[in-house]
Amino acid sequence: xxxxxxxxxxxxxxxxxxxxxxxxxxxxxxxxxxxxxxxxxxxxxxxxxxxxxxxxxxxxxxxxxxxxxxxxxxxxxxxxxxxxxxxxxxxxxxxxxxxxxxxxxxxxxx
Amino acid sequence: xxxxxxxxxxxxxxxxxxxxxxxxxxxxxxxxxxxxxxxxxxxxxxxxxxxxxxxxxxxxxxxxxxxxxxxxxxxxxxxxxxxxxxxxxxxxxxxxxxxxxxxxxxxxxxxxxxxxxx
Numbered sequence: 001x002x003x004x005x006x007x008x009x010x011x012x013x014x015x016x017x018x019x020x021x022x023x024x025x026x027x028x029x030x031x032x033x034x035x036x037x038x039x040x041x042x043x044x045x046x047x048x049x050x051x052x053x054x055x056x057x058x059x060x061x062x063x064x065x066x067x068x069x070x071x072x073x074x075x076x077x078x079x080x081x082x083x084x085x086x087x088x089x090x091x092x093x094x095x096x097x098x099x100x101x102x103x104x105x106x107x108x109x110x
Numbered sequence: 111x112x113x114x115x116x117x118x119x120x121x122x123x124x125x126x127x128x129x130x131x132x133x134x135x136x137x138x139x140x141x142x143x144x145x146x147x148x149x150x151x152x153x154x155x156x157x158x159x160x161x162x163x164x165x166x167x168x169x170x171x172x173x174x175x176x177x178x179x180x181x182x183x184x185x186x187x188x189x190x191x192x193x194x195x196x197x198x199x200x201x202x203x204x205x206x207x208x209x210x211x212x213x214x215x216x217x218x219x220x221x222x223x224x225x226x227x228x
């Protein structure tokens with residue numbers, strides 16, 4: 001079983017749509033959780049950290065369910081510029097070791 | 111924000127040659143640098159963790175004699191792919207930890223180096 005699992009997509013949505021991505025992780029000892037965004041042939045960029053209480057940053061909302069080992073990302077009012085691959089990331093055995101999911105691809109069409 | 115650079119951004123080489131990739135933290139001192147590899151449509155996989163002045167810690171399955179890592183200063187780490195073969199063709203990305211506004215735990219990624227071995 002992969003340490004971090006994501007639906008690869010692609011999710012093809014119209015502008016303005018709301019889209020949700022899910023992710024599960026296998027290591028119950030993971031302490032920190034993140035969503036990164038990666039554009040084609042570029043490095044990943046931190047989108048937001050994910051906290052147990054849930055957190056929101058503009059159109060983006062992230063949720064963490066430790067009991068189910070499940071992380072989600074909700075994007076509201078999708079923009080064309082949101083088209084990218086979204087990577088679910090958790091820490092591994094140490095707080096600085098990042099474990100990446102293989103990403104969910106989002107395509108926002110006009 | 112913290113900036114990490116990588117050089118070269120792209121390299122094409124013949125099988126059997128060695129390739130050196132540099133990773134630099136431009137505006138902060140990186141206590142730890144990380145090297146990742148990403149194959150097409152796959153996740154980033156951590157290859158090794160490098161602390162300044164000490165030997166790198168390699169992940170399981172990564173050959174330390176093939177992927178030589180040097181971290182001689184707090185702003186520079188290098189990855190040398192020795193005797194490269196076509197199966198080493200990949201996107202190599204470094205990250206550096208330390209100096210971010212959100213604390214020392216945030217990792218800042220370089221733009222990556224695309225290696226193609228013919």
